[in-house]
Amino acid sequence: MMEEAIAFINEFIANEYAAWQAYYLEQDDELFEEVRDKVDRMYGADLMTEVNYRSIDESWFTEGEAKLAQVKPRILFQIKEYEHTDYGSLFRCYVSSYSNWSDSYSASFYIAKRENFRTKEKEWRIVSKYNNDVGNWQWRGGIRVEPLGKLLSVRQFQPPADPVDLADYEATLQSVVAPTETKTAPTPVSLSREKGENPQRDAFVETFGAIEEKVLWGKQYAGTPSQDPNWSIFQTLLGGKFYSNGFFRQGADPLSDSLPWPALGEAIRFTQELAQLLTEAGCTALNSEGDMAYFPFVYCGEMIDGFPDFIALGQFLEGAKLRMKRIQKRNCIFWDQQADEEYKEYLSPQTFEAFEQVSQKMKATLKSLVEFSLVYEPAFPLVMGGTFQPGIFAGLVTPMIRR
Numbered sequence: 001m002m003e004e005a006i007a008f009i010n011e012f013i014a015n016e017y018a019a020w021q022a023y024y025l026e027q028d029d030e031l032f033e034e035v036r037d038k039v040d041r042m043y044g045a046d047l048m049t050e051v052n053y054r055s056i057d058e059s060w061f062t063e064g065e066a067k068l069a070q071v072k073p074r075i076l077f078q079i080k081e082y083e084h085t086d087y088g089s090l091f092r093c094y095v096s097s098y099s100n101w102s103d104s105y106s107a108s109f110y111i112a113k114r115e116n117f118r119t120k121e122k123e124w125r126i127v128s129k130y131n132n133d134v135g136n137w138q139w140r141g142g143i144r145v146e147p148l149g150k151l152l153s154v155r156q157f158q159p160p161a162d163p164v165d166l167a168d169y170e171a172t173l174q175s176v177v178a179p180t181e182t183k184t185a186p187t188p189v190s191l192s193r194e195k196g197e198n199p200q201r202d203a204f205v206e207t208f209g210a211i212e213e214k215v216l217w218g219k220q221y222a223g224t225p226s227q228d229p230n231w232s233i234f235q236t237l238l239g240g241k242f243y244s245n246g247f248f249r250q251g252a253d254p255l256s257d258s259l260p261w262p263a264l265g266e267a268i269r270f271t272q273e274l275a276q277l278l279t280e281a282g283c284t285a286l287n288s289e290g291d292m293a294y295f296p297f298v299y300c301g302e303m304i305d306g307f308p309d310f311i312a313l314g315q316f317l318e319g320a321k322l323r324m325k326r327i328q329k330r331n332c333i334f335w336d337q338q339a340d341e342e343y344k345e346y347l348s349p350q351t352f353e354a355f356e357q358v359s360q361k362m363k364a365t366l367k368s369l370v371e372f373s374l375v376y377e378p379a380f381p382l383v384m385g386g387t388f389q390p391g392i393f394a395g396l397v398t399p400m401i402r403r
Helices: 002-025 029-040 064-068 163-175 200-206 229-238 263-280 339-346 351-363
Strands: 076-084 087-094 107-115 122-133 136-143 152-158 220-223 224-227 240-243 246-248 295-299 321-326 367-375 379-389 390-403
Touching: 002 064, 002 076, 002 087, 002 107, 002 122, 002 152, 029 263, 076 163, 107 136, 152 163, 152 295, 200 263, 229 240, 229 379, 240 263, 246 263, 263 295, 263 379, 295 379, 339 351, 351 379, 367 390
Parallel strands: 246 295
Antiparallel strands: 076 087, 076 152, 087 107, 107 122, 122 136, 220 224, 240 246, 295 390, 321 367, 367 379, 379 390
C-alpha cells in the first residue's frame, strides 16, 4: 500500500499546484473551479482545499504571474505508515507549505483508504491535517489521530532544512534500520587503545594516523562547512559508519585485535590511490546530480558469491532497493560496454583515461569485481569493488544524488 500512498500524495501535490496556477492565471471561472474542485475531492472528513474561490477585478490577472511566483508545489519529505483500527493503515505525509520560501515541515496530511458511500469502493482521501508549530503538531481538521498505532514502515524522500525538523527526520531514519541477525546489543566502540597492546595495530596507526570516524563529504550552510543531511541517509542505508581504516557495520569494533591489520593497511593504501587518481582527473559520479567524488571503500567480513555478507543477506534498510551486478567483463568497470563510445565522446580525454586507468588497476588487483547500490532517494550509495584478500572487500563508493 505504501506505493499507492506515495502515488496519491504526489498526485495531490501536483493537482494543488495546478489549482494555484488556475487561481492566478485562468480567466474562465468555470475552468478554474473545475481544477480547484478536483483538489477538493481528494479531501475527506470535512476537510477542504486552501485554494479558495475567488472574486476578481481588472487588476487580478496583471498581478497573477508575480503572485504565482510566490507559490510552489509542496515538498514531500517522508511518509510513515501506522496501524489504525478503522482504516487498517494510516499514512502520515510530512510536507512543506506551498509558499515559495518553505523548505521544512509545515503540515502533516494523514491519508487512508475509505469507503465511498455511493459506490461502496475504497478510495484514497486526506482524512486529517496537522500543522507544525516549531516541532509541536497542532490539529487543524479531519479526524483526530491520537494515539497513533504501531509504526509499520517509513519511506523518506528529501531531508528538511530546519535543524529541528532535520533531527526528527534523521532520528526516524536511524530507528528503521533493518536489524542484523545478531541478537546482542552493539558493543560500544572505543577509538583508542593502549600502545603496545597490538603491534600490528600500532604500525597501522603510525602509517595512517589515528583511527577515527570519517565524514566523506560535507556541505556549506551559510558559508560554514557542515554535515550534509544526505550523509546520514547514506550511512544508514549501509547500516554502519566509515572510519579511517574502512567501513564497519553497527556494533563492529574498528580497533579489534582480530582485524587483519597488515592486509587492511594495504587495502586502504590501494583504495586511496584509486580515489586520488579519479579526483585529480576531475572524475565524478556518473548518472548522478552534482559533482560527487569517488571515495575509498574497504570492508572486513565474509564474502558471499563475491558480495559483502550484509549485502548478500539483505541486512540493510527496509525499503531500499538492492541492485547487484557483476562487472568483471566490462571493458571499463564504470559503465556497460555498449556505452564505451558514448563516454569517450562525453568525457574529457583526461577524465576518460583516469576512469580506464583505475578500472585496469582494480581488474589487476581485485577478484570477482561487483557493483551494488541501495536505491533510496534522494541519496544512496553505489559501491564498486571486489575481494582484495580473503575477508577484505575493497573498492570505491560514491553517493548517487537524485531529486
